[in-house]
Amino acid sequence: MAFQTIIPSESGYYGEYGGMFIPEILRTTFDELIVAFNEAKADPEFWQGFVDVMRNYSCRPTPITPLDNFANSLDGNFKVFCKREDLNHTGAHKANNVIGQGLLVQRMGKKRVIAETGAGQHGVATATMAARMGLECTIYMGSVDVERQRPNVFWMEQLGAEVVSVTDGTATLKDAINAAMRDWAESMETTHYVLGTTCGPHPFPEMVAWFQSIIGKEARQQMLDSTGKLPDLIYACVGGGSNASGIFLPFLDDESVELVGVEAGGRGVDTGSHAARFYGGNVGIAQGYKTYFFQDEEGQMLHTHSIAAGLDYIGVSPILSHLHDEKRIRFTATADDAVISATKHLIRTEGIIPALESSHAFASVIEEASHIPEGSQVLINLSGRGDKDIFNIAEAIGDKKWEEFLRQKASSNQ
Amino acid sequence: MQLTEYLRKRLETRKILLMTHAVVGYPSLEDNWAMLEAMGEADVDVVELQMPFSEPTADGPLFVKANQEALRNGTKLQDYFKLMQRASESFEFPVLMMGYCNTAFTMGFQVFCENVSRHGGKGFIIPDLPFEECGQLFDHSLEFGLDPIMLCTPTNKEERLRKICSHGRGFIYCVARKGVTGESTVLEQSTEDFLLQCRQFTDLPLALGFGLSKPEELHMLQGKAEIAIVGTALLKTWENDGESAFKRHLNSLADARA
Numbered sequence: 001m002a003f004q005t006i007i008p009s010e011s012g013y014y015g016e017y018g019g020m021f022i023p024e025i026l027r028t029t030f031d032e033l034i035v036a037f038n039e040a041k042a043d044p045e046f047w048q049g050f051v052d053v054m055r056n057y058s059c060r061p062t063p064i065t066p067l068d069n070f071a072n073s074l075d076g077n078f079k080v081f082c083k084r085e086d087l088n089h090t091g092a093h094k095a096n097n098v099i100g101q102g103l104l105v106q107r108m109g110k111k112r113v114i115a116e117t118g119a120g121q122h123g124v125a126t127a128t129m130a131a132r133m134g135l136e137c138t139i140y141m142g143s144v145d146v147e148r149q150r151p152n153v154f155w156m157e158q159l160g161a162e163v164v165s166v167t168d169g170t171a172t173l174k175d176a177i178n179a180a181m182r183d184w185a186e187s188m189e190t191t192h193y194v195l196g197t198t199c200g201p202h203p204f205p206e207m208v209a210w211f212q213s214i215i216g217k218e219a220r221q222q223m224l225d226s227t228g229k230l231p232d233l234i235y236a237c238v239g240g241g242s243n244a245s246g247i248f249l250p251f252l253d254d255e256s257v258e259l260v261g262v263e264a265g266g267r268g269v270d271t272g273s274h275a276a277r278f279y280g281g282n283v284g285i286a287q288g289y290k291t292y293f294f295q296d297e298e299g300q301m302l303h304t305h306s307i308a309a310g311l312d313y314i315g316v317s318p319i320l321s322h323l324h325d326e327k328r329i330r331f332t333a334t335a336d337d338a339v340i341s342a343t344k345h346l347i348r349t350e351g352i353i354p355a356l357e358s359s360h361a362f363a364s365v366i367e368e369a370s371h372i373p374e375g376s377q378v379l380i381n382l383s384g385r386g387d388k389d390i391f392n393i394a395e396a397i398g399d400k401k402w403e404e405f406l407r408q409k410a411s412s413n414q
Numbered sequence: 415m416q417l418t419e420y421l422r423k424r425l426e427t428r429k430i431l432l433m434t435h436a437v438v439g440y441p442s443l444e445d446n447w448a449m450l451e452a453m454g455e456a457d458v459d460v461v462e463l464q465m466p467f468s469e470p471t472a473d474g475p476l477f478v479k480a481n482q483e484a485l486r487n488g489t490k491l492q493d494y495f496k497l498m499q500r501a502s503e504s505f506e507f508p509v510l511m512m513g514y515c516n517t518a519f520t521m522g523f524q525v526f527c528e529n530v531s532r533h534g535g536k537g538f539i540i541p542d543l544p545f546e547e548c549g550q551l552f553d554h555s556l557e558f559g560l561d562p563i564m565l566c567t568p569t570n571k572e573e574r575l576r577k578i579c580s581h582g583r584g585f586i587y588c589v590a591r592k593g594v595t596g597e598s599t600v601l602e603q604s605t606e607d608f609l610l611q612c613r614q615f616t617d618l619p620l621a622l623g624f625g626l627s628k629p630e631e632l633h634m635l636q637g638k639a640e641i642a643i644v645g646t647a648l649l650k651t652w653e654n655d656g657e658s659a660f661k662r663h664l665n666s667l668a669d670a671r672a
């Protein structure tokens with residue numbers, strides 16, 4: 001299998017997934033975006049400019065950190081490394097995509113950006129980029145997520161973005177995407193839609209994966225430089241699939257490297273209350289593209305659940321769906337409670353506070369530890385830091401002192 | 415009678431035709447029936463019945479809510495097709511399926527066409543299915559005598575309008591402006607120019623939709639388009655002022671066809 005050719009077909013397909021199921025009103029805008037992206041992609045100076053900005057503004061290249069304590073605490077004999085996307089500006093891999101698209105927006109000469117956000121990370125990253133690049137910015141966020149992620153809403157507004165709370169549907173990420181699409185259908189002349197993940201209509205999956213591939217390109221070289229060989233296994237959490245695509249794609253042709261995508265198992269994949277599309281989903285067409293969706297037998301999307309807002313999404317990257325079917329990536333799912341305990345475990349053993357999304361990948365390594373061959377090198381993508389999750393983690397852990405603090409804070413503000 | 419032929423026949427006695435819309439299951443199936451009876455009494459020319467979808471990306475706020483509530487009310491495909499059959503048996507106007515691609519894809523394109531046809535539908539309008547993706551669905555629609563209604567928009571380039579028109583049957587649905595359904599549209603010179611542009615690429619009747627609400631607009635459109643589409647505005651009247659206001663609104667539009 002040659003994966004060097006993970007380039008979509010002209011109509012934006014990866015195998016049978018992807019495509020452009022868009023209303024005609026947006027066609028010209030998409031056509032223009034495809035041209036602008038292809039020109040940028042063919043221009044080595046554009047990529048170099050992107051790398052330079054990421055170095056000066058977002059701490060790239062992010063390091064690879066050996067996690068010996070974490071590895072030694074597990075039921076196995078292997079080495080663990082993590083790619084520190086948590087050290088990016090704004091605290092997650094989201095910055096890679098957002099800065100990349102921002103540079104593209106400048107190239108296209110548009111003055112306003114819009115974006116959807118789930119956990120709020122992509123929204124904060126977009127608002128940050130807009131502030132830096134002098135663009136107007138509107139962020140769409142489901143009202144349920146606004147409640148869950150108030151600190152991020154606060155920062156987006158401080159950064160000058162307008163945050164629109166979306167109450168349609170399930171009032172989560174998918175509804176924020178629909179709302180952003182509707183905005184774009186009216187504003188496309190002046191506005192670019194900074195889609196946050198490797199989903200949606202072509203060329204978004206390809207474009208977001210291209211910017212995020214900076215993760216895997218760096219990681220591959222860093223592993224070779226520091227250990228003299230490639231990792232044997234790579235784990236990444238999978239919501240829409242952008243951090244996973246970013247770290248996986250540059251390793252696709254290294255056949256010895258096993259790639260493991262970890263979906264949100266929620267309350268358990270047999271409870272129906274989760275967001276594991278490769279377990280409970282099937283192929284459908286929505287939000288502009290064809291992929292595995294979490295939907296009922298009549299094609300209506302179902303409620304997803306995850307403790308991590310950033311994984312709580314109905315669809316998954318068409319690139320990953322294709323690689324799932326081709327069996328190049330193995331997918332697994334990890335439940336909320338295992339994620340909380342993995343979070344605590346990583347904090348205590350390594351002094352690293354992971355985002356709940358990223359903790360899924362660590363939880364999966366803990367679960368699979370006894371099956372990982374002796375002497376293996378395991379690379380985990382630490383896609384983001386956990387500061388944003390302080391309310392959710394404290395609540396899940398049931399920290400009494402934190403609860404007391406919240407009560408006091410609330411009453412002192414009255 | 416084929417759809418185009420039916421429309422032309424009607425245009426012999428009317429200067430413009432009226433197409434109306436209902437979201438099946440909203441506010442309820444009973445209300446849908448009352449709307450359809452009113453449409454029958456007003457002798458509306460074509461009716462699109464929308465199958466609700468959880469991700470109605472091309473719809474504006476009122477229809478988004480309607481889709482959502484219809485699903486919350488438990489509307490299933492079975493209810494949809496039952497209503498379609500009852501309507502097509504009871505009224506003179508042809509009924510078109512309107513909905514999103516996933517409904518057809520999940521059923522399977524052949525089963526979908528078979529169902530629309532068996533329940534009396536004459537064609538379908540699927541706003542998130544561009545012609546590049548229509549291949550199989552088109553083949554089956556031919557097989558079952560259904561007309562795929564294609565959408566042209568003012569942002570499309572000329573070459574694309576040509577292609578869209580070449581794939582359409584029945585009539586061409588011209589979107590009056592940017593954005594989603596249900597916001598007001600001012601009929602400007604640019605709308606007229608756009609209709610003229612579409613006219614170059616097709617002999618099919620042209621329907622204009624997105625934001626129409628008043629009889630005066632139908633008068634203005636006479637001679638420029640063959641069909642006026644009124645959706646959101648009528649639902650708004652039903653919601654705000656009730657059934658009898660809906661009938662008055664509908665009749666005022668129907669009267670504006672002469």
